[in-house]
Amino acid sequence: MKGRDTGGPFWSAWAGTDREAAESAVPSPEEAMARDHDIETSARIQRTLLSGRYDFSIPGLEIAAETLPSSRVDGDFYDFFPLSNDSLDFMIGDVMGKGIPAALTAAAAKSAVYRSLMRRMIASGGLPEPDDILAEVDRVISGELVDMGKFLTMYYCRVEPQKSSLRFIDAGHTSFLYHCAQDKSCWTVKGANMPLGFTESQSWQSFTLPVQAGDTIFFFSDGISEAENAETGIFGEERLRQLVLAHAHLAPEDLVKQVLALTFYYSEGSFRDDVTALALRICESGMPRLFDRKASIDRADNKWIARIRSTFLEDLETAYGSRAEQLALPLSLALVEALGNLAKYTTGSAAVHWELQKGRVNISLDCVSEDFEWFRAPQPQIDQYPMTGYGSWIMSGASDSILLLRGREKQSRIVITKDVPHDA
Amino acid sequence: MIVENIGKTRIITPQTAQIDVMNANEFGSMLMQALGEGSSCILDLRNVVFLDSSALGRIVIALRTCKTQGRHFILCGATEAVALLFKMVRLSQIADIVPDRQTALERFQKGSV
Numbered sequence: 001m002k003g004r005d006t007g008g009p010f011w012s013a014w015a016g017t018d019r020e021a022a023e024s025a026v027p028s029p030e031e032a033m034a035r036d037h038d039i040e041t042s043a044r045i046q047r048t049l050l051s052g053r054y055d056f057s058i059p060g061l062e063i064a065a066e067t068l069p070s071s072r073v074d075g076d077f078y079d080f081f082p083l084s085n086d087s088l089d090f091m092i093g094d095v096m097g098k099g100i101p102a103a104l105t106a107a108a109a110k111s112a113v114y115r116s117l118m119r120r121m122i123a124s125g126g127l128p129e130p131d132d133i134l135a136e137v138d139r140v141i142s143g144e145l146v147d148m149g150k151f152l153t154m155y156y157c158r159v160e161p162q163k164s165s166l167r168f169i170d171a172g173h174t175s176f177l178y179h180c181a182q183d184k185s186c187w188t189v190k191g192a193n194m195p196l197g198f199t200e201s202q203s204w205q206s207f208t209l210p211v212q213a214g215d216t217i218f219f220f221s222d223g224i225s226e227a228e229n230a231e232t233g234i235f236g237e238e239r240l241r242q243l244v245l246a247h248a249h250l251a252p253e254d255l256v257k258q259v260l261a262l263t264f265y266y267s268e269g270s271f272r273d274d275v276t277a278l279a280l281r282i283c284e285s286g287m288p289r290l291f292d293r294k295a296s297i298d299r300a301d302n303k304w305i306a307r308i309r310s311t312f313l314e315d316l317e318t319a320y321g322s323r324a325e326q327l328a329l330p331l332s333l334a335l336v337e338a339l340g341n342l343a344k345y346t347t348g349s350a351a352v353h354w355e356l357q358k359g360r361v362n363i364s365l366d367c368v369s370e371d372f373e374w375f376r377a378p379q380p381q382i383d384q385y386p387m388t389g390y391g392s393w394i395m396s397g398a399s400d401s402i403l404l405l406r407g408r409e410k411q412s413r414i415v416i417t418k419d420v421p422h423d424a
Numbered sequence: 425m426i427v428e429n430i431g432k433t434r435i436i437t438p439q440t441a442q443i444d445v446m447n448a449n450e451f452g453s454m455l456m457q458a459l460g461e462g463s464s465c466i467l468d469l470r471n472v473v474f475l476d477s478s479a480l481g482r483i484v485i486a487l488r489t490c491k492t493q494g495r496h497f498i499l500c501g502a503t504e505a506v507a508l509l510f511k512m513v514r515l516s517q518i519a520d521i522v523p524d525r526q527t528a529l530e531r532f533q534k535g536s537v
Contacts, residue, residue, distance in 0.1 A: 385488040386481075
Protein backbone atom coordinates (compact mmCIF):
# COMPACT_ATOMS: atom_id res chain seq x y z
CA MET A 1 0.00 0.00 0.00
CA LYS A 2 1.29 3.35 -0.98
CA GLY A 3 0.44 6.47 1.00
CA ARG A 4 -1.87 6.65 3.89
CA ASP A 5 -5.59 7.16 4.44
CA THR A 6 -6.33 10.07 2.17
CA GLY A 7 -9.66 11.12 3.56
CA GLY A 8 -10.52 13.61 6.18
CA PRO A 9 -9.13 16.88 7.36
CA PHE A 10 -5.47 15.87 7.01
CA TRP A 11 -5.57 16.48 3.27
CA SER A 12 -7.78 19.54 3.40
CA ALA A 13 -4.68 21.49 4.38
CA TRP A 14 -3.17 20.56 1.04
CA ALA A 15 -5.91 22.13 -1.08
CA GLY A 16 -4.48 23.54 -4.23
CA THR A 17 -1.34 21.36 -4.19
CA ASP A 18 -0.44 18.41 -6.30
CA ARG A 19 -2.05 15.65 -4.28
CA GLU A 20 0.01 12.88 -5.86
CA ALA A 21 3.26 14.67 -5.17
CA ALA A 22 2.19 15.46 -1.63
CA GLU A 23 1.15 11.88 -1.12
CA SER A 24 4.53 10.60 -2.25
CA ALA A 25 6.28 12.96 0.17
CA VAL A 26 4.76 11.20 3.13
CA PRO A 27 6.58 7.96 3.95
CA SER A 28 4.60 4.78 4.08
CA PRO A 29 5.01 2.63 7.20
CA GLU A 30 7.26 0.34 5.13
CA GLU A 31 9.35 3.32 3.97
CA ALA A 32 9.49 4.69 7.48
CA MET A 33 10.61 1.29 8.75
CA ALA A 34 13.22 1.01 6.02
CA ARG A 35 14.49 4.51 6.83
CA ASP A 36 14.52 3.63 10.49
CA HIS A 37 16.48 0.52 9.66
CA ASP A 38 18.96 2.60 7.61
CA ILE A 39 19.44 5.00 10.50
CA GLU A 40 19.85 2.12 12.91
CA THR A 41 22.42 0.51 10.61
CA SER A 42 24.20 3.88 10.17
CA ALA A 43 24.31 4.29 13.93
CA ARG A 44 25.74 0.82 14.30
CA ILE A 45 28.35 1.45 11.59
CA GLN A 46 29.34 4.66 13.32
CA ARG A 47 29.49 3.01 16.75
CA THR A 48 31.48 0.04 15.59
CA LEU A 49 33.39 0.72 12.39
CA LEU A 50 33.88 4.48 12.50
CA SER A 51 34.43 5.11 16.20
CA GLY A 52 37.87 5.43 17.67
CA ARG A 53 39.24 2.41 19.52
CA TYR A 54 41.91 2.32 22.14
CA ASP A 55 42.74 -1.33 22.46
CA PHE A 56 46.49 -0.63 22.62
CA SER A 57 48.86 0.63 25.24
CA ILE A 58 51.40 3.44 25.19
CA PRO A 59 53.90 3.43 28.06
CA GLY A 60 53.21 6.23 30.51
CA LEU A 61 49.74 7.01 29.20
CA GLU A 62 46.15 6.19 30.15
CA ILE A 63 43.27 7.17 27.91
CA ALA A 64 39.49 6.99 27.76
CA ALA A 65 36.85 8.37 25.43
CA GLU A 66 33.10 8.25 25.03
CA THR A 67 30.65 9.75 22.59
CA LEU A 68 26.88 9.93 22.90
CA PRO A 69 24.84 11.00 19.88
CA SER A 70 21.82 13.22 20.35
CA SER A 71 20.29 11.52 17.29
CA ARG A 72 21.15 7.92 16.60
CA VAL A 73 24.06 9.05 14.40
CA ASP A 74 26.13 12.10 15.14
CA GLY A 75 28.74 14.53 13.89
CA ASP A 76 31.14 14.17 16.80
CA PHE A 77 34.16 12.01 16.11
CA TYR A 78 37.46 10.94 17.56
CA ASP A 79 40.13 8.41 16.77
CA PHE A 80 43.53 7.28 18.00
CA PHE A 81 46.66 6.50 16.01
CA PRO A 82 49.37 4.70 17.98
CA LEU A 83 52.00 5.45 15.34
CA SER A 84 55.03 4.62 17.42
CA ASN A 85 55.87 2.81 20.65
CA ASP A 86 56.11 5.98 22.68
CA SER A 87 53.71 8.45 21.13
CA LEU A 88 50.02 8.62 20.41
CA ASP A 89 48.33 10.74 17.79
CA PHE A 90 44.63 11.37 18.15
CA MET A 91 41.91 13.59 16.83
CA ILE A 92 38.62 14.79 18.17
CA GLY A 93 36.12 16.80 16.18
CA ASP A 94 32.59 18.03 15.75
CA VAL A 95 30.68 18.64 12.53
CA MET A 96 28.12 21.41 12.40
CA GLY A 97 24.66 19.84 12.43
CA LYS A 98 23.38 16.42 13.40
CA GLY A 99 22.21 13.16 11.89
CA ILE A 100 23.41 11.32 8.82
CA PRO A 101 24.82 14.36 6.89
CA ALA A 102 26.95 15.30 9.90
CA ALA A 103 28.05 11.68 10.39
CA LEU A 104 29.02 11.37 6.72
CA THR A 105 30.98 14.64 6.89
CA ALA A 106 32.76 13.35 10.00
CA ALA A 107 33.59 10.10 8.18
CA ALA A 108 34.93 12.13 5.23
CA ALA A 109 37.10 14.24 7.53
CA LYS A 110 38.47 11.17 9.29
CA SER A 111 39.16 9.56 5.95
CA ALA A 112 41.07 12.67 4.81
CA VAL A 113 43.18 12.46 7.99
CA TYR A 114 43.91 8.73 7.43
CA ARG A 115 44.93 9.35 3.81
CA SER A 116 47.20 12.24 4.74
CA LEU A 117 48.79 10.26 7.57
CA MET A 118 49.40 7.21 5.41
CA ARG A 119 50.75 9.16 2.45
CA ARG A 120 53.12 11.18 4.60
CA MET A 121 54.33 8.22 6.63
CA ILE A 122 55.08 6.22 3.50
CA ALA A 123 56.82 9.21 1.90
CA SER A 124 58.97 10.18 4.90
CA GLY A 125 59.24 6.95 6.85
CA GLY A 126 58.75 8.93 10.05
CA LEU A 127 56.02 10.66 11.99
CA PRO A 128 54.46 13.47 9.98
CA GLU A 129 54.08 16.93 11.50
CA PRO A 130 50.58 17.56 12.90
CA ASP A 131 50.52 20.95 11.13
CA ASP A 132 51.15 19.29 7.77
CA ILE A 133 48.35 16.78 8.34
CA LEU A 134 45.75 19.39 9.18
CA ALA A 135 46.92 21.70 6.38
CA GLU A 136 46.46 18.82 3.92
CA VAL A 137 43.03 17.91 5.30
CA ASP A 138 42.14 21.59 4.95
CA ARG A 139 43.22 21.60 1.30
CA VAL A 140 41.26 18.43 0.58
CA ILE A 141 37.93 19.14 2.26
CA SER A 142 37.55 22.84 3.07
CA GLY A 143 36.68 23.95 -0.45
CA GLU A 144 33.85 21.42 -0.57
CA LEU A 145 32.66 22.32 2.92
CA VAL A 146 32.59 26.02 1.99
CA ASP A 147 30.49 25.15 -1.08
CA MET A 148 28.06 23.13 1.04
CA GLY A 149 27.90 25.78 3.76
CA LYS A 150 29.11 23.27 6.35
CA PHE A 151 32.04 23.43 8.72
CA LEU A 152 33.70 21.25 11.28
CA THR A 153 35.98 21.84 14.21
CA MET A 154 38.71 19.52 15.41
CA TYR A 155 42.01 18.99 17.15
CA TYR A 156 44.84 16.87 15.86
CA CYS A 157 47.20 16.05 18.72
CA ARG A 158 50.35 14.14 19.49
CA VAL A 159 51.08 13.16 23.06
CA GLU A 160 54.58 11.95 23.84
CA PRO A 161 55.04 11.04 27.53
CA GLN A 162 58.77 10.45 27.05
CA LYS A 163 59.15 13.98 25.70
CA SER A 164 56.76 15.37 28.35
CA SER A 165 54.73 17.06 25.66
CA LEU A 166 51.33 17.39 24.10
CA ARG A 167 51.56 18.96 20.67
CA PHE A 168 48.28 20.06 19.20
CA ILE A 169 46.84 21.94 16.31
CA ASP A 170 43.24 23.09 16.42
CA ALA A 171 40.67 23.89 13.77
CA GLY A 172 38.42 26.13 15.85
CA HIS A 173 37.36 23.38 18.27
CA THR A 174 36.14 24.30 21.71
CA SER A 175 38.78 24.66 24.44
CA PHE A 176 40.24 21.70 26.28
CA LEU A 177 41.17 21.43 29.95
CA TYR A 178 44.58 20.82 31.42
CA HIS A 179 44.97 19.74 35.03
CA CYS A 180 48.50 20.35 36.28
CA ALA A 181 49.25 17.79 39.00
CA GLN A 182 52.26 19.70 40.33
CA ASP A 183 50.30 22.71 41.59
CA LYS A 184 46.81 21.18 41.38
CA SER A 185 45.59 23.89 39.04
CA CYS A 186 43.16 23.45 36.17
CA TRP A 187 43.37 25.53 33.01
CA THR A 188 41.32 26.16 29.91
CA VAL A 189 43.43 25.89 26.78
CA LYS A 190 42.37 27.15 23.40
CA GLY A 191 44.03 27.14 20.02
CA ALA A 192 44.05 29.93 17.49
CA ASN A 193 42.88 28.57 14.15
CA MET A 194 39.53 28.71 12.38
CA PRO A 195 37.23 25.74 11.70
CA LEU A 196 37.61 23.74 8.50
CA GLY A 197 35.13 25.08 5.98
CA PHE A 198 35.24 28.72 7.15
CA THR A 199 37.69 29.67 4.41
CA GLU A 200 39.24 27.74 1.57
CA SER A 201 42.69 27.96 3.17
CA GLN A 202 44.40 29.37 6.22
CA SER A 203 47.88 29.39 7.71
CA TRP A 204 48.04 26.92 10.57
CA GLN A 205 49.54 27.46 13.98
CA SER A 206 50.41 24.55 16.27
CA PHE A 207 51.20 24.57 19.98
CA THR A 208 53.12 22.62 22.58
CA LEU A 209 51.82 22.06 26.09
CA PRO A 210 54.55 20.74 28.41
CA VAL A 211 53.16 17.95 30.59
CA GLN A 212 54.42 16.03 33.62
CA ALA A 213 53.56 12.75 35.31
CA GLY A 214 50.14 12.99 36.96
CA ASP A 215 48.78 15.64 34.59
CA THR A 216 45.33 15.16 33.06
CA ILE A 217 44.08 16.51 29.76
CA PHE A 218 40.37 16.55 29.04
CA PHE A 219 38.95 17.18 25.57
CA PHE A 220 35.25 17.62 24.95
CA SER A 221 32.70 18.70 22.37
CA ASP A 222 30.48 21.71 22.92
CA GLY A 223 27.55 19.37 23.59
CA ILE A 224 29.01 19.06 27.09
CA SER A 225 29.86 22.68 27.80
CA GLU A 226 26.53 23.76 26.31
CA ALA A 227 24.42 21.17 28.15
CA GLU A 228 21.38 23.17 29.15
CA ASN A 229 19.26 23.41 32.23
CA ALA A 230 15.92 25.24 31.98
CA GLU A 231 16.55 27.18 35.17
CA THR A 232 20.27 27.76 35.29
CA GLY A 233 21.17 27.99 31.60
CA ILE A 234 24.10 26.33 29.92
CA PHE A 235 26.66 24.33 31.87
CA GLY A 236 29.53 26.47 30.61
CA GLU A 237 33.28 25.99 30.39
CA GLU A 238 33.95 27.38 33.86
CA ARG A 239 31.68 24.78 35.54
CA LEU A 240 33.36 22.11 33.46
CA ARG A 241 36.80 23.38 34.50
CA GLN A 242 35.76 23.16 38.14
CA LEU A 243 34.28 19.71 37.60
CA VAL A 244 37.50 18.38 36.08
CA LEU A 245 39.52 20.07 38.83
CA ALA A 246 37.40 18.35 41.48
CA HIS A 247 37.61 14.93 39.81
CA ALA A 248 41.14 15.01 38.40
CA HIS A 249 42.15 12.25 40.83
CA LEU A 250 39.92 9.76 38.99
CA ALA A 251 41.25 7.43 36.33
CA PRO A 252 40.50 8.77 32.81
CA GLU A 253 37.69 6.27 32.26
CA ASP A 254 35.98 7.26 35.50
CA LEU A 255 36.56 10.94 34.83
CA VAL A 256 34.86 10.67 31.44
CA LYS A 257 31.93 8.76 32.97
CA GLN A 258 31.63 11.23 35.82
CA VAL A 259 31.59 14.27 33.56
CA LEU A 260 29.05 12.71 31.20
CA ALA A 261 26.84 11.61 34.09
CA LEU A 262 26.90 15.00 35.84
CA THR A 263 26.31 17.04 32.69
CA PHE A 264 23.52 14.63 31.69
CA TYR A 265 21.96 15.13 35.10
CA TYR A 266 22.45 18.91 34.73
CA SER A 267 20.64 18.89 31.38
CA GLU A 268 17.73 17.08 33.04
CA GLY A 269 18.33 13.80 31.29
CA SER A 270 18.52 14.99 27.72
CA PHE A 271 21.51 16.20 25.76
CA ARG A 272 20.41 18.52 22.97
CA ASP A 273 23.63 18.02 21.04
CA ASP A 274 26.08 15.19 20.49
CA VAL A 275 28.54 14.90 23.35
CA THR A 276 32.07 13.55 23.34
CA ALA A 277 34.64 13.42 26.11
CA LEU A 278 38.23 12.22 25.83
CA ALA A 279 40.64 12.12 28.76
CA LEU A 280 44.36 11.44 28.96
CA ARG A 281 46.50 10.86 32.02
CA ILE A 282 50.26 11.22 31.81
CA CYS A 283 51.53 8.49 34.14
CA GLU A 284 55.23 8.86 33.45
CA SER A 285 57.15 11.66 31.82
CA GLY A 286 60.61 11.11 30.59
CA MET A 287 62.19 14.43 29.66
CA PRO A 288 65.14 14.97 32.05
CA ARG A 289 65.02 18.32 33.81
CA LEU A 290 68.40 20.05 33.96
CA PHE A 291 67.45 23.22 35.76
CA ASP A 292 64.33 24.70 37.26
CA ARG A 293 63.74 28.15 38.71
CA LYS A 294 60.74 30.11 39.94
CA ALA A 295 61.25 33.85 40.20
CA SER A 296 58.74 36.26 41.66
CA ILE A 297 58.34 39.65 40.09
CA ASP A 298 59.20 42.75 42.08
CA ARG A 299 57.40 45.53 40.26
CA ALA A 300 58.95 48.15 42.56
CA ASP A 301 62.37 47.45 41.08
CA ASN A 302 62.60 49.33 37.77
CA LYS A 303 65.27 46.93 36.53
CA TRP A 304 63.32 43.75 37.27
CA ILE A 305 63.06 42.73 33.63
CA ALA A 306 66.80 43.13 33.10
CA ARG A 307 67.52 41.17 36.29
CA ILE A 308 65.24 38.29 35.29
CA ARG A 309 66.79 38.16 31.82
CA SER A 310 70.25 38.09 33.34
CA THR A 311 69.36 35.21 35.71
CA PHE A 312 67.71 33.32 32.86
CA LEU A 313 70.86 33.60 30.73
CA GLU A 314 73.01 32.36 33.62
CA ASP A 315 70.70 29.37 34.09
CA LEU A 316 70.78 28.57 30.38
CA GLU A 317 74.55 28.48 30.54
CA THR A 318 74.47 26.29 33.66
CA ALA A 319 72.14 23.85 31.94
CA TYR A 320 73.53 23.77 28.43
CA GLY A 321 77.11 25.03 28.76
CA SER A 322 78.74 26.90 25.93
CA ARG A 323 76.01 25.67 23.60
CA ALA A 324 73.42 27.79 25.38
CA GLU A 325 74.25 30.64 23.06
CA GLN A 326 72.01 29.51 20.23
CA LEU A 327 69.04 29.44 22.64
CA ALA A 328 69.92 32.59 24.54
CA LEU A 329 69.27 35.10 21.78
CA PRO A 330 65.77 34.07 20.68
CA LEU A 331 64.58 32.99 24.12
CA SER A 332 65.71 36.17 25.84
CA LEU A 333 63.81 38.13 23.19
CA ALA A 334 60.67 36.05 23.82
CA LEU A 335 61.07 36.26 27.60
CA VAL A 336 61.59 40.02 27.71
CA GLU A 337 58.64 40.64 25.39
CA ALA A 338 56.42 38.47 27.60
CA LEU A 339 57.65 40.22 30.74
CA GLY A 340 57.08 43.58 29.04
CA ASN A 341 53.46 42.57 28.42
CA LEU A 342 53.15 41.62 32.09
CA ALA A 343 54.45 45.04 33.06
CA LYS A 344 52.09 46.86 30.69
CA TYR A 345 48.88 44.89 30.93
CA THR A 346 48.74 43.20 34.32
CA THR A 347 48.73 44.23 37.94
CA GLY A 348 49.21 42.39 41.19
CA SER A 349 51.36 39.39 41.89
CA ALA A 350 53.02 37.58 39.06
CA ALA A 351 55.69 34.94 38.78
CA VAL A 352 57.90 33.44 36.12
CA HIS A 353 59.05 29.84 36.06
CA TRP A 354 61.47 28.20 33.68
CA GLU A 355 62.26 24.55 33.26
CA LEU A 356 65.36 23.79 31.27
CA GLN A 357 64.89 20.25 30.04
CA LYS A 358 67.24 18.18 27.99
CA GLY A 359 65.21 18.64 24.84
CA ARG A 360 63.11 21.72 25.48
CA VAL A 361 62.96 25.02 27.35
CA ASN A 362 59.60 25.79 29.00
CA ILE A 363 58.88 29.26 30.35
CA SER A 364 55.62 29.93 32.24
CA LEU A 365 54.38 33.27 33.42
CA ASP A 366 51.54 33.35 35.94
CA CYS A 367 49.59 36.56 36.26
CA VAL A 368 46.13 38.07 36.52
CA SER A 369 45.08 39.57 33.20
CA GLU A 370 42.19 40.46 30.96
CA ASP A 371 41.83 38.53 27.71
CA PHE A 372 44.89 39.48 25.78
CA GLU A 373 46.14 38.59 22.34
CA TRP A 374 49.44 36.93 23.13
CA PHE A 375 49.93 35.23 19.85
CA ARG A 376 49.02 35.17 16.21
CA ALA A 377 49.94 38.79 15.71
CA PRO A 378 50.18 39.87 12.08
CA GLN A 379 53.59 40.79 10.79
CA PRO A 380 54.10 44.51 11.50
CA GLN A 381 53.93 46.67 8.40
CA ILE A 382 57.35 48.18 8.93
CA ASP A 383 57.05 50.47 5.88
CA GLN A 384 54.19 52.22 7.70
CA TYR A 385 56.61 53.12 10.54
CA PRO A 386 54.35 51.84 13.35
CA MET A 387 55.45 52.57 16.91
CA THR A 388 53.76 49.47 18.36
CA GLY A 389 52.62 46.00 17.32
CA TYR A 390 55.99 44.23 17.28
CA GLY A 391 55.90 42.37 20.60
CA SER A 392 53.65 39.41 19.79
CA TRP A 393 55.32 38.98 16.40
CA ILE A 394 58.74 38.83 18.06
CA MET A 395 57.53 36.38 20.74
CA SER A 396 56.08 34.08 18.09
CA GLY A 397 59.16 34.26 15.92
CA ALA A 398 61.57 33.70 18.79
CA SER A 399 59.83 30.62 20.23
CA ASP A 400 58.26 27.41 18.93
CA SER A 401 54.96 27.86 20.72
CA ILE A 402 53.17 30.38 22.92
CA LEU A 403 50.02 29.33 24.72
CA LEU A 404 47.62 31.27 26.87
CA LEU A 405 45.96 29.20 29.60
CA ARG A 406 43.01 30.66 31.49
CA GLY A 407 42.26 29.66 35.04
CA ARG A 408 39.94 30.78 37.80
CA GLU A 409 38.59 34.31 37.31
CA LYS A 410 41.34 36.20 35.48
CA GLN A 411 44.25 33.91 36.36
CA SER A 412 46.39 33.41 33.29
CA ARG A 413 49.42 31.33 32.50
CA ILE A 414 51.48 32.07 29.44
CA VAL A 415 53.55 29.10 28.33
CA ILE A 416 56.45 29.64 25.95
CA THR A 417 58.39 26.66 24.64
CA LYS A 418 61.37 26.14 22.41
CA ASP A 419 62.97 22.86 21.47
CA VAL A 420 66.64 22.52 22.24
CA PRO A 421 68.64 21.63 19.12
CA HIS A 422 70.11 18.13 19.30
CA ASP A 423 73.66 19.35 19.80
CA ALA A 424 72.81 21.76 22.63
CA MET B 425 73.21 59.05 25.99
CA ILE B 426 76.22 60.72 24.37
CA VAL B 427 75.61 63.16 21.52
CA GLU B 428 78.53 64.19 19.30
CA ASN B 429 78.78 66.18 16.10
CA ILE B 430 81.34 65.20 13.49
CA GLY B 431 81.11 67.64 10.63
CA LYS B 432 77.45 67.85 9.73
CA THR B 433 76.71 64.46 11.20
CA ARG B 434 75.22 63.96 14.65
CA ILE B 435 76.18 60.74 16.38
CA ILE B 436 73.92 59.52 19.19
CA THR B 437 75.28 56.78 21.45
CA PRO B 438 72.94 55.42 24.15
CA GLN B 439 74.76 54.21 27.24
CA THR B 440 72.06 51.93 28.66
CA ALA B 441 72.80 48.21 28.39
CA GLN B 442 69.16 47.07 28.30
CA ILE B 443 66.32 49.18 26.95
CA ASP B 444 62.93 47.62 27.59
CA VAL B 445 59.42 48.62 28.60
CA MET B 446 60.72 49.94 31.94
CA ASN B 447 62.94 52.64 30.40
CA ALA B 448 61.73 52.91 26.80
CA ASN B 449 59.85 56.16 27.41
CA GLU B 450 62.94 57.80 28.81
CA PHE B 451 65.02 56.45 25.92
CA GLY B 452 62.47 57.73 23.39
CA SER B 453 62.42 61.23 24.87
CA MET B 454 66.21 61.45 25.00
CA LEU B 455 66.51 60.15 21.46
CA MET B 456 64.05 62.71 20.06
CA GLN B 457 65.80 65.48 21.94
CA ALA B 458 69.21 64.32 20.70
CA LEU B 459 68.02 64.22 17.10
CA GLY B 460 67.75 67.99 17.15
CA GLU B 461 67.26 69.52 13.73
CA GLY B 462 69.00 69.81 10.46
CA SER B 463 71.85 67.31 10.45
CA SER B 464 72.20 63.71 9.38
CA CYS B 465 72.23 61.22 12.23
CA ILE B 466 73.93 58.05 13.28
CA LEU B 467 72.43 55.99 16.12
CA ASP B 468 75.33 53.96 17.47
CA LEU B 469 73.99 51.04 19.51
CA ARG B 470 77.37 49.55 20.44
CA ASN B 471 76.65 49.81 24.18
CA VAL B 472 73.13 48.43 24.02
CA VAL B 473 73.30 44.73 24.75
CA PHE B 474 69.57 44.23 24.55
CA LEU B 475 66.50 46.14 23.45
CA ASP B 476 62.89 45.09 23.16
CA SER B 477 59.93 46.02 20.98
CA SER B 478 59.05 49.12 23.00
CA ALA B 479 62.57 50.50 22.43
CA LEU B 480 62.33 49.46 18.79
CA GLY B 481 59.11 51.50 18.49
CA ARG B 482 61.00 54.60 19.65
CA ILE B 483 63.74 54.02 17.07
CA VAL B 484 61.11 53.65 14.36
CA ILE B 485 59.58 56.98 15.41
CA ALA B 486 63.04 58.62 15.15
CA LEU B 487 63.43 57.09 11.69
CA ARG B 488 60.03 58.43 10.67
CA THR B 489 60.85 61.88 11.99
CA CYS B 490 64.11 62.04 10.03
CA LYS B 491 62.41 60.73 6.90
CA THR B 492 59.72 63.41 7.18
CA GLN B 493 62.40 66.05 7.59
CA GLY B 494 64.47 64.72 4.68
CA ARG B 495 67.38 63.78 6.93
CA HIS B 496 69.54 60.68 6.65
CA PHE B 497 69.60 58.32 9.61
CA ILE B 498 71.94 55.35 9.91
CA LEU B 499 71.90 52.64 12.58
CA CYS B 500 75.15 51.01 13.54
CA GLY B 501 76.82 48.95 16.24
CA ALA B 502 73.92 46.54 16.71
CA THR B 503 74.93 43.76 19.08
CA GLU B 504 73.82 40.21 18.36
CA ALA B 505 70.47 40.33 20.16
CA VAL B 506 69.68 43.78 18.74
CA ALA B 507 70.59 42.63 15.22
CA LEU B 508 68.29 39.62 15.58
CA LEU B 509 65.42 41.86 16.65
CA PHE B 510 66.01 44.16 13.65
CA LYS B 511 66.08 41.15 11.35
CA MET B 512 62.83 39.72 12.74
CA VAL B 513 60.89 42.91 12.02
CA ARG B 514 62.75 43.56 8.75
CA LEU B 515 63.91 46.96 9.90
CA SER B 516 66.36 47.14 7.01
CA GLN B 517 63.37 47.88 4.75
CA ILE B 518 63.19 51.36 6.24
CA ALA B 519 66.64 51.91 7.76
CA ASP B 520 70.25 51.87 6.71
CA ILE B 521 71.92 49.42 9.07
CA VAL B 522 75.71 49.17 8.95
CA PRO B 523 78.14 47.31 11.20
CA ASP B 524 79.92 50.24 12.86
CA ARG B 525 80.30 53.98 13.21
CA GLN B 526 83.23 54.19 10.77
CA THR B 527 81.20 52.55 8.01
CA ALA B 528 78.31 54.89 8.76
CA LEU B 529 80.56 57.98 8.56
CA GLU B 530 82.07 56.76 5.30
CA ARG B 531 78.60 56.44 3.84
CA PHE B 532 77.90 60.06 4.63
CA GLN B 533 81.31 61.20 3.35
CA LYS B 534 80.86 59.32 0.08
CA GLY B 535 77.40 60.75 -0.20
CA SER B 536 76.02 57.28 -0.83
CA VAL B 537 73.01 58.00 1.32
